[in-house]
Amino acid sequence: MSVAIGIGIGLVAGLLGGMLGIGGGAILIPGMVIFLGAEQHTAQGVSLLIITFLAVVGAMTHYRQHNVQLDVALWVAPAAVLFCVTGGIVADLLDASLLRDVWGAILIVVAVAMILSGRRSVSTQ
Amino acid sequence: MKRTALFSTITGAIAGLQAGLTGVGGGVFLVPLMVGLLKLPQYQAHGTSLAAIVAVAVVGAITYAVLGHIPGSLGWAAIAAMAAGAIIGVIAGARLMMKVPARQLRWLFSVFIMGLGIYMIVT
Numbered sequence: 703m704s705v706a707i708g709i710g711i712g713l714v715a716g717l718l719g720g721m722l723g724i725g726g727g728a729i730l731i732p733g734m735v736i737f738l739g740a741e742q743h744t745a746q747g748v749s750l751l752i753i754t755f756l757a758v759v760g761a762m763t764h765y766r767q768h769n770v771q772l773d774v775a776l777w778v779a780p781a782a783v784l785f786c787v788t789g790g791i792v793a794d795l796l797d798a799s800l801l802r803d804v805w806g807a808i809l810i811v812v813a814v815a816m817i818l819s820g821r822r823s824v825s826t827q
Numbered sequence: 828m829k830r831t832a833l834f835s836t837i838t839g840a841i842a843g844l845q846a847g848l849t850g851v852g853g854g855v856f857l858v859p860l861m862v863g864l865l866k867l868p869q870y871q872a873h874g875t876s877l878a879a880i881v882a883v884a885v886v887g888a889i890t891y892a893v894l895g896h897i898p899g900s901l902g903w904a905a906i907a908a909m910a911a912g913a914i915i916g917v918i919a920g921a922r923l924m925m926k927v928p929a930r931q932l933r934w935l936f937s938v939f940i941m942g943l944g945i946y947m948i949v950t
Contacts (some may be wrong), residue, residue: 704902704904704905704908705904706908707905707908708904708905708906708908708909708912709908709911710912711909711912712909712910712911712912712913712915713915713916714916715909715912715913715916716912716913716914716915716916716917716918716919717916717917717920717923718916718920718939719852719913719916719917719920720877720916720917720919720920720921720922720923720924721873721921721932722854722858722873722924722932722936723857723873723874723876723924724851724852724854724855724857724877724880725852725853725854725877726851726852726913726917727846727849727850727851727852728851728855728939728943730851731849731850731851732946734901734909738901739900740899740900740901741899743891743894744896744898744899744900745850746849746850746896747888747891747894747897747899748891748896748898748899748901748906748909750846750850750852750884750888750891751884751888751891751897751906751910752906752909752913753851753852753880753888753913754884754885754888755910755913755914756884756910756913756914756916757852757877757878757881757884757917758881759917759918760917760921761874761877761878761881763917763921763922764873764874764875764877764878764921764924765874765878767874767921767925769870769871769873769874769875770871770874770875770878771867771871771874771875772875772878774861774867775875775878775879775882777831777832777835777839778835778836778838778839778842778857778879779839779882779883780836781835781836781837781838781840781843782838782839782842782843782846782882782883783839783843783882783883783886784840784843785839785840785841785842785843785844785846785847786846786847786853786883786886786887786890787847787886787887787890788844788847789843789844789845789846789849789887790847790848790887790890790891790894791847791890791894792847793847793849794894794896801848801849804848804849805848805849808845808849809855809940812855812856812859812940
């Protein structure tokens, strides 16, 4: 049963991830916590593991469609990797319920930022 | 070039910190910052975001594994199933993206993030 649920969670995360250019953790983590009974830290770690596969295949598909600026990705990666390790260690020190609050607060900030920037014009080239 | 280096570092730092803290790829920050700060076209921001996420996710997964959170309470069968589903889904999603006009893609992205934010507040 958990295999069927797992495939379903993965499919939804992959579909949104590929289309929106995100990892899909926003689907994977709640999916694992709600449907597979995973503990928050476990869900976050496994989410990153699944995202590794998802991002490799997704990036390759986008690359073939000429939608990857590899130099930009390489410029962004060093700081991203460094801060990701930092974030992981900090997360380990926090308890699960606090993690959910941090998660929610971050998403609210992004949502507000997206609404504000959405009023600007869109580059479509 | 200095500007690019600075903006890229800021983009990476914000997305990386969020990824490590919350276990996501960091795309919800990468895509808007790549469009707003690094001036990438909408489609290319989505593709380039996933490429950057590869590095983040590998290192993040190793960090969580070292800290003892993988596989945790989950069985490897469920993890493999999710990975398989995700791989099929992401190929379909990436191809589907090209059929969605950039303006609507951006709108879809905003709505998704909004829904997520509301979900987190409510639960």
